[in-house]
Amino acid sequence: xxxxxxxxxxxxxxxxxxxxxxxxxxxxxxxxxxxxxxxxxxxxxxxxxxxxxxxxxxxxxxxxxxxxxxxxxxxxxxxxxxxxxxxxxxxxxxxxxxxxxxxxxxxxxxxxxx
Amino acid sequence: xxxxxxxxxxxxxxxxxxxxxxxxxxxxxxxxxxxxxxxxxxxxxxxxxxxxxxxxxxxxxxxxxxxxxxxxxxxxxxxxxxxxxxxxxxxxxxxxxxxxxxxxxxxxxxx
Numbered sequence: 001x002x003x004x005x006x007x008x009x010x011x012x013x014x015x016x017x018x019x020x021x022x023x024x025x026x027x028x029x030x031x032x033x034x035x036x037x038x039x040x041x042x043x044x045x046x047x048x049x050x051x052x053x054x055x056x057x058x059x060x061x062x063x064x065x066x067x068x069x070x071x072x073x074x075x076x077x078x079x080x081x082x083x084x085x086x087x088x089x090x091x092x093x094x095x096x097x098x099x100x101x102x103x104x105x106x107x108x109x110x111x112x113x114x
Numbered sequence: 115x116x117x118x119x120x121x122x123x124x125x126x127x128x129x130x131x132x133x134x135x136x137x138x139x140x141x142x143x144x145x146x147x148x149x150x151x152x153x154x155x156x157x158x159x160x161x162x163x164x165x166x167x168x169x170x171x172x173x174x175x176x177x178x179x180x181x182x183x184x185x186x187x188x189x190x191x192x193x194x195x196x197x198x199x200x201x202x203x204x205x206x207x208x209x210x211x212x213x214x215x216x217x218x219x220x221x222x223x224x225x
Contacts, residue, residue: 044219091156100162100170100172101147101159101173102159
């Protein structure tokens, strides 16, 4: 069975600082994808970044990067130069190849202070 | 291009009533999904479809039924609503193995 663990229920960061949101995963399948989604207070789920299990380099999308450490089974999201608009819930998710569902973690609520 | 839309956005039901949630996507995606999100939790998969005319059970399918008569639509039905089905329901679609595109959600309260 697949499992995602996000151990930080809440984080508070000063504007313009970098922030790392932790995510560890558990699967015995060698082929999988890791995803991060942002959920602002308005409720929609916004896709941020994707990392495949066979990707050699860490994924980056603008201010978002994914620190992928396969041996440790971790896929931490790094947000550089945080902005007030980054305040939201952040979910880590995993999808095993061949399976349809995304398995989500419980989320981390990020608050950016001015 | 509207993406993924959900109807309605909000609904209040009494225990035992029935309703249908509609999800529509205009991206020609093969795969569609229904998730529920409970307070303090991530999303859990209810049912999914890998193409027109197909449906399959997800992680928490009990109390729900689905249909995919047209490729662009995925319906979620509650035959006899229970307070435990109070949740936010998200529909998603996907063209392949990669990211899923989510709708705005439907907030359902069952009293």
